[in-house]
Amino acid sequence: MSNTLKVPTMAEYMAEGKQPEVLFWVGCMGSFDDRAKKVTKAFVRLLNRANVDFAVLGTEESCTGDPAKRAGNEFLFQMQAVTNIEVLNAYEIKKIVTACPHCFNTIKNEYPGLGGNYQVMHHTQFLKSLLDEGRLTIEGGQFKGKRITFHDPCYLGRANNVYEAPRDLIRKLDAELVEMKSCKSRGLCCGAGGAQMFKEAEPGNKEVNVARTEQAVDVKPEIIAAGCPFCNTMMTDGVKAKDKESEIAVMDIAELIANAQDL
Amino acid sequence: MNYIPNILFAIALIVGIGYFAKNVKKLIRNIKLGHDVDVSDNTSQRWKNMAMIALGQSKMVKRPIAGFLHIIVYVGFIIINIEVLEIIIDGLAGTHRIFSGIGPLYGVLIGAFEVLALLVFVSVIIFWLRRNAIKIKRFWSKEMTAWPKNDANYILYIEMALMLLFLVMNATDLKFQAMNNGNVISQFIAPLFSGLSEGTIHIIERSAWWMHILGILGFLNYLYFSKHLHILLAFPNTYYGKVKPKGELDNLASVTAEVKLMMDPNVDPFAAQPESTEAPAKFGASDVQDLNWVQLLNAYTCTECGRCTSECPANQTGKKLSPRKIMMDTRDRLEEVGKNIDANGGTFKEDGKQLLDDYITREELWACTTCNACTEACPVSIDPLSIIMDMRRYLVMEQSAAPMELNNMMTNVENNGAPWPYNQMDRLNWKNE
Numbered sequence: 098m099s100n101t102l103k104v105p106t107m108a109e110y111m112a113e114g115k116q117p118e119v120l121f122w123v124g125c126m127g128s129f130d131d132r133a134k135k136v137t138k139a140f141v142r143l144l145n146r147a148n149v150d151f152a153v154l155g156t157e158e159s160c161t162g163d164p165a166k167r168a169g170n171e172f173l174f175q176m177q178a179v180t181n182i183e184v185l186n187a188y189e190i191k192k193i194v195t196a197c198p199h200c201f202n203t204i205k206n207e208y209p210g211l212g213g214n215y216q217v218m219h220h221t222q223f224l225k226s227l228l229d230e231g232r233l234t235i236e237g238g239q240f241k242g243k244r245i246t247f248h249d250p251c252y253l254g255r256a257n258n259v260y261e262a263p264r265d266l267i268r269k270l271d272a273e274l275v276e277m278k279s280c281k282s283r284g285l286c287c288g289a290g291g292a293q294m295f296k297e298a299e300p301g302n303k304e305v306n307v308a309r310t311e312q313a314v315d316v317k318p319e320i321i322a323a324g325c326p327f328c329n330t331m332m333t334d335g336v337k338a339k340d341k342e343s344e345i346a347v348m349d350i351a352e353l354i355a356n357a358q359d360l
Numbered sequence: 361m362n363y364i365p366n367i368l369f370a371i372a373l374i375v376g377i378g379y380f381a382k383n384v385k386k387l388i389r390n391i392k393l394g395h396d397v398d399v400s401d402n403t404s405q406r407w408k409n410m411a412m413i414a415l416g417q418s419k420m421v422k423r424p425i426a427g428f429l430h431i432i433v434y435v436g437f438i439i440i441n442i443e444v445l446e447i448i449i450d451g452l453a454g455t456h457r458i459f460s461g462i463g464p465l466y467g468v469l470i471g472a473f474e475v476l477a478l479l480v481f482v483s484v485i486i487f488w489l490r491r492n493a494i495k496i497k498r499f500w501s502k503e504m505t506a507w508p509k510n511d512a513n514y515i516l517y518i519e520m521a522l523m524l525l526f527l528v529m530n531a532t533d534l535k536f537q538a539m540n541n542g543n544v545i546s547q548f549i550a551p552l553f554s555g556l557s558e559g560t561i562h563i564i565e566r567s568a569w570w571m572h573i574l575g576i577l578g579f580l581n582y583l584y585f586s587k588h589l590h591i592l593l594a595f596p597n598t599y600y601g602k603v604k605p606k607g608e609l610d611n612l613a614s615v616t617a618e619v620k621l622m623m624d625p626n627v628d629p630f631a632a633q634p635e636s637t638e639a640p641a642k643f644g645a646s647d648v649q650d651l652n653w654v655q656l657l658n659a660y661t662c663t664e665c666g667r668c669t670s671e672c673p674a675n676q677t678g679k680k681l682s683p684r685k686i687m688m689d690t691r692d693r694l695e696e697v698g699k700n701i702d703a704n705g706g707t708f709k710e711d712g713k714q715l716l717d718d719y720i721t722r723e724e725l726w727a728c729t730t731c732n733a734c735t736e737a738c739p740v741s742i743d744p745l746s747i748i749m750d751m752r753r754y755l756v757m758e759q760s761a762a763p764m765e766l767n768n769m770m771t772n773v774e775n776n777g778a779p780w781p782y783n784q785m786d787r788l789n790w791k792n793e
């Protein structure tokens with residue numbers, strides 16, 4: 098594994114008077130959560146491998162405001178949004194890629210009304226475009242023939258109709274893509290959205306992530322592929338709750354591709 | 361000539377349609393209690409949605425069995441209603457089967473109506489069995505007791521009766537049977553009456569004819585009180601339904617104004633605020649009047665099918681939240697407010713009740729994951745999530761009544777720019793870890 102990650106910041110680009118091809122919006126999970134940080138790094142390794150001219154905001158990045166908005170705090174959301182938009186516009190950002198569907202949805206759909214207009218891509222879409230342009234090659238490697246099921250993140254799938262980019266990438270790994278009972282537009286939520294991640298669930302008879310993990314376990318995958326740091330956590334916890342850690346791994350698509358090439 | 365039947369018919373028609381028109385006016389008045397919302401965008405997409413989803417039933421067929429049966433009943437009902445035109449002309453003019461003069465085509469039409477009537481009858485029986493014998497889960501939730509449960513069955517009984525009356529009316533019409541043109545189904549029912557005198561058969565035919573048309577007028581007036589209102593409102597509702605990506609929540613304009621003011625360095629924070637006569641905007645919704653009119657139209661359109669609830673992750677895991685109940689509660693409260701206005705000479709008199717707490721509990725609201733499974737599942741483009749979000753906004757921005765953990769999360773976002781107590785200056789630490 099190469100351990101020299103190239104992660105330039107926008108401030109550095111600015112100092113050199115240059116503009117990157119794309120801004121990588123890391124997000125709070127990707128910046129601070131131990132599991133999600135691994136996804137962030139895997140994605141950066143792929144960007145480095147494909148020689149993508151990218152930059153991050155680093156310490157100038159702040160929460161998009163998604164959890165606040167969905168908790169009902171429109172004030173806090175708009176404060177966050179306006180602050181972020183000021184930073185992004187000052188750097189004249191045109192194109193943004195992020196590995197978090199919540200950031201993706203918020204910046205793509207809710208920032209334009211507040212003055213932030215960018216082309217926003219989910220990292221699976223971006224990786225797919227690198228592949229299509231021949232800038233990145235994908236090999237099956239250790240995942241060849243493995244049974245992989247993809248859990249659709251609500252904020253990527255239903256919210257924004259992106260269903261195929263992540264699946265195309267999995268197929269490229271020469272893996273066996275299996276679909277859960279509820280998938281694509283009828284995919285079952287992992288239970289984290291709408292700020293649920295940050296609170297205990299209301300009384301019920303089951304946790305949502307366990308219900309979703311059961312659907313995954315039913316199709317006997319070796320890997321549950323995720324495309325969202327929140328889903329990743331929820332599914333990992335679900336697999337633990339079902340005592341399946343030794344049989345089923347939960348991995349982000351960026352990790353699958355990076356690991357397949359021993360990056 | 362005896363004009364009494366014609367006069368009676370005209371009176372029935374005027375009363376039936378008049379009462380319906382009165383309720384439609386009330387319906388529109390109630391929907392307009394919601395505040396305004398701009399729906400002028402994307403007209404071509406809106407027409408397309410209406411054509412596909414309402415007219416074309418594109419969402420219904422996502423569940424193939426129910427979808428197929430529903431299309432039969434839907435198509436059957438629309439087409440058979442062409443026959444109503446003939447009945448109305450006959451009734452007013454005192455003619456009998458006025459269209460039969462058009463020749464063989466008449467037989468083709470009536471034949472098609474008879475086949476459809478039979479298909480509708482069979483489909484409705486299967487619907488009844490699914491509800492009452494197979495007891496499909498989504499028809500037996502907590503909110504589906506009392507009126508909602510009976511309402512669903514009444515609709516099925518009325519439809520069965522109307523189809524049966526139509527076929528009996530044809531079967532006992534001796535002239536029509538003698539024509540032997542178009543009586544594809546009714547010819548098999550006619551022998552049931554063969555032992556009776558011609559006079560009795562005529563009386564049966566007249567009774568079936570009258571009960572059929574009175575039944576249709578009655579059914580028309582039943583709509584306003586029933587989930588069956590969807591047969592009309594599905595069309596405007598799919599037109600006015602959300603055309604933006606499902607994940608996009610609206611940005612509250614009233615908040616934008618205040619945020620811009622707070623962030624503007626040129627504004628003197630100590631300057632006297634200009635006197636405003638307007639009451640300060642209320643953030644979010646605690647009652648139906650705080651919702652917009654599309655949300656209220658949604659409530660009247662809900663068919664109570666429960667597709668939303670059966671796909672809802674919170675409901676599937678035993679939480680109290682049911683998006684169908686959100687819509688039913690909104691309609692019930694709106695009806696209550698409407699009655700209040702009627703009883704108080706046109707203005708609403710405070711009744712100490714509201715949608716929040718008296719109908720929809722906080723526990724329901726906080727269980728939502730905003731996953732959009734409900735809006736995706738709804739066959740008539742209803743958006744229960746938007747109501748949940750507006751009520752959360754009220755709880756948080758007007759009452760500061762978020763669950764404690766969410767308050768912690770929000771404090772962190774405010775202070776550190778992340779939902780956890782990490783320092784923003786540490787955001788890039790992962791790079792070197």
Ligand code: SF4
Binds near residue numbers: 672673674729730731
């Ligand atoms: S958006 Fe909320 S109410 Fe609708 S299905 Fe998801 S959790 Fe249930």
Ligand code: SF4
Binds near residue numbers: 664665737
């Ligand atoms: S909101 Fe839509 S899906 Fe839910 S019960 Fe009403 S009509 Fe059915």
